[in-house]
Structures are given as C-alpha cells and as structure tokens.
Amino acid sequence: MDGFSVLKLLGQGAFGRALLVQPKNSEEKCVVKEIALPKTRAGVDRSRREAVLLARMQHPNIVAFRDAFEADGSLYIVMEFCGGGDLLHRIRQQKNVLFTEDVILKWFSQMCAGTLHVHDKRVLHRDLKSKNVFLTDNGTVKLGDFGSACVLNSAEGVAKSYVGTPYYVSPEVWDNKPYNNKSDVWSLGCVLYELCTLRHPFQARSWKSLILKVCRGSYDPLPQNLPYELHHLVKNMLKTNPRDRPSVRTILSSHRVSRLLRKHLPSQGSEVERRGRWRRQEGEAVSSFLGQKSLVVTTSSVEGMFQDDRRRRWSPGPPDTVLGVLGNAQVISSNSTTFSGESTSEGGDAPELQQGRRRKRWDRDPPERLLSLLEKAQLSTSFRTYTIHRPGTGPFVGPLSGENDDVVDGPEDVVTDESRLDPRSDDDDTDFEEDAPLDWLDGLEKIAMDP
Numbered sequence: 001m002d003g004f005s006v007l008k009l010l011g012q013g014a015f016g017r018a019l020l021v022q023p024k025n026s027e028e029k030c031v032v033k034e035i036a037l038p039k040t041r042a043g044v045d046r047s048r049r050e051a052v053l054l055a056r057m058q059h060p061n062i063v064a065f066r067d068a069f070e071a072d073g074s075l076y077i078v079m080e081f082c083g084g085g086d087l088l089h090r091i092r093q094q095k096n097v098l099f100t101e102d103v104i105l106k107w108f109s110q111m112c113a114g115t116l117h118v119h120d121k122r123v124l125h126r127d128l129k130s131k132n133v134f135l136t137d138n139g140t141v142k143l144g145d146f147g148s149a150c151v152l153n154s155a156e157g158v159a160k161s162y163v164g165t166p167y168y169v170s171p172e173v174w175d176n177k178p179y180n181n182k183s184d185v186w187s188l189g190c191v192l193y194e195l196c197t198l199r200h201p202f203q204a205r206s207w208k209s210l211i212l213k214v215c216r217g218s219y220d221p222l223p224q225n226l227p228y229e230l231h232h233l234v235k236n237m238l239k240t241n242p243r244d245r246p247s248v249r250t251i252l253s254s255h256r257v258s259r260l261l262r263k264h265l266p267s268q269g270s271e272v273e274r275r276g277r278w279r280r281q282e283g284e285a286v287s288s289f290l291g292q293k294s295l296v297v298t299t300s301s302v303e304g305m306f307q308d309d310r311r312r313r314w315s316p317g318p319p320d321t322v323l324g325v326l327g328n329a330q331v332i333s334s335n336s337t338t339f340s341g342e343s344t345s346e347g348g349d350a351p352e353l354q355q356g357r358r359r360k361r362w363d364r365d366p367p368e369r370l371l372s373l374l375e376k377a378q379l380s381t382s383f384r385t386y387t388i389h390r391p392g393t394g395p396f397v398g399p400l401s402g403e404n405d406d407v408v409d410g411p412e413d414v415v416t417d418e419s420r421l422d423p424r425s426d427d428d429d430t431d432f433e434e435d436a437p438l439d440w441l442d443g444l445e446k447i448a449m450d451p
C-alpha cells in the first residue's frame, strides 16, 4: 500500500474491508478492497478470481478495475470510487418520498446494461442487490462487488456464493437448483421493486416467512401511478420459475418495457445487440498484471464452466419441495428433531416428497434438513452477503425493514405468482447456468452448527 494515502475506511464486508485512497501518482481517488488471502491454494485462486472477473468487465455501468496486487498476505483490488455511494443507502435517504418514474427507468436501464455485459461475458454476478449498485457523483449507476461471482468450492464458500444475500435469493436457489442467468434477473427484479417502492419485495422477520414468500412469489403490488410497463416488468422478473423470467437481453431489446428503458441508454443502444465472449487472452493479461501464473488456470477453469452451452430443462412443477413443507406449517415445531420425525409421519406433503424425488439434491436431503437448520440460524442485522449467526444474536432484519413490517407468516394482501402452477413456458432464454448445483446445505450446516 506504499503507493497510496488512505483517506478513510468505507466499510467492512464479509471478505475484507474497503478503503478510500488517494494514489500518490494520480489525482483520482480510488477504492482499495483488501482481502486477506486464505491459506489454501484453492482459496487464494478463488480470491484472485474477483480481480480477474472485475478486470474483464469494461463497461460504463460497471465499477472500473484499476489495479491489483498482493502484499503481506492480502490481495488488494484497486477500483474506481463511486462518490454517490451505494443504492441501498440512497434508497434509505428517500424516507417516504418515492423516486420519479424517470429516475427509476434511468437507473434501472443502466443496471440492465451492466448486467447484460456481465452475462455476455458468460459470468453470473450472483450477488446483485442495492448495496452492490453504486452511484457516481454525476449520477451514473455502476455494478460492483464481483466477490460472489468468484467464490466456489469450499463448503463455507459454497454456502456464501450459493445463497448470496438471502433477501435477493431466487426460488430456484432455495430449491437447490443451479444458479443461472435468470437468478441474477430475479435479484435485479428485487432491486427494481426497491426503487419503485422503497421497500424490499419480500419483507420477513423469519427465515420461514422469507422463504415462503419468495417461493410463492408473494409481494405487495407496486404503486398504481407507475406505468403499466413497470408493473408488467416486475411481475415478469419475479416469476418463480426462471424459465418464465425474461433475460436481461430480452428486457433491453424486446420486452414491453424496452422502449422506455432504451430512451435512457442513448449512447449504449448498440451494446444490446453485441455479445461478448470469454477470451483467454484477457485472463492472461490480468494474470501477468497480477504476476501469478496460476490465474491462467483459474481463468480457463471459469471459461470451462461457461463453455458448455447445453440447456438443462427445469422440472415441470413449481418450486414445491421447499414450498410444500413450509406451507405445511403445523409440522414445524421449535424442536428440529421433532420436526423431522413429524414431517414424514403426518405432514400432507411428505409422501409426495418421498415419491416425487425429481430433484437430485432432495433425494438425499429433503427440505426438512434446510428447515431445521434455518430454525437454528438467524440473519445478521448488518445484512451482508450471507451472514448467519446462531440463535439469540439479534432480530431478523432486512435491508429495508421498517418498524411496521410483517410479524406474521400467514396470508396477506399480496401479489402472488399464480403462474408458478401453470404449465411451463419455453426456456430458450435461460441460456446458461452453473454446471452443477453445489452443496451449499453442507456449508450452511457448518456455519449454523459451529460452536
């Protein structure tokens, strides 16, 4: 850090801290993200991947990569400073004053442009949320924090990377299906909803309530004064089946809302038509930048992850594994051992769960395991990327929770995605996904059980 004067600590994330710095050889203030390098080779490669991915993303709506280096057992990623702070902070500043339609469309269209660039590079962001969307001093929106796009392999890392930030996690991820480009679309839909209402679509004070609402696609309707196109878009982006959600390309090019969005992206219109590809040279360039041969290996393994264009088909049913058990509320007792026993003997859905067995993961670990884990865990009040504490450490508070948020788990006056029960539509647009659903339940268990 010799070449920088540290101006202030911006904050502490799950993987390290962010500092506002002044490089000694430049006028431009930057952010340095300091990540303590893990002891294992795999862990080190994983950490470096954030730098590699960020360096690959060169787009006006993505935080710009400036440099990366390692010193004293830490990785330092230098990036553009966004003086307007993050969008979550900006939303909170509004108090109860809703954003205008123009502001919503302008910011959201830029988020889509950034996400399209990410997806065109065959990368999944996996932690899109208002806290990871930044504003520059002149009001340009930039996507940041590619830390979750990089974390794979270790049990704990998998849990973090797979679950992301619980309020933004899509039904398929709760249902242990592979994360795909539409899971990013779901998270982006949550951010759009926040822009429209200043509230999160799935407010809840317990895990059970949160997962139920997400898997049912139940949220309060948008304000009536917003244009029909935005209502339609939110409804589409928060479809419980990823196949029914539009891709970001569709949102920007051929959705009912596209015309409104493109009006706010005059200089980037052509970008929508272009598809980027992962290029080995890019990884090599970053690798030599960081002075680490191993990054070439890391890069090519990421490349391999996305080269396979096979389209996996989704099971025909709704995300009914988690939903079925959660819906059967009477089987849930505060004692997880009792719960597991009761759910197989008297729970109405249990026999179906036993018979259905369509999904690989539940074959071995039915959702009872998830629920019993969730009973023992609570979300951190700071609401970082997947932070879980054992019981008694604080209330369940979401990023935009207010005083009067729901305290009950029962039915409410909400929009529910009834189409989750319809026959599935075409999934051509769900064009890539991670190769295999990773075992995040093991990671979750480890975190929840650690003394």
Ligand SMILES: Nc1ncnc2c1ncn2[C@@H]1O[C@H](COP(=O)(O)OP(=O)(O)OP(=O)(O)O)[C@@H](O)[C@H]1O
Binding pocket: 010, 011, 012, 013, 014, 015, 016, 017, 018, 031, 033, 063, 079, 080, 081, 082, 083, 085, 086, 131, 132, 134, 144, 145, 147, 383, 384, 385
């Ligand atoms: N490029 C940036 N420009 C301005 N502020 C930034 C930038 N990057 C990060 N920050 C701010 O620095 C703080 C820490 O960010 P960091 O990404 O390390 O963790 P986090 O987002 O708080 O948590 P997590 O990543 O675990 O969800 C946040 O308040 C964030 O808004």
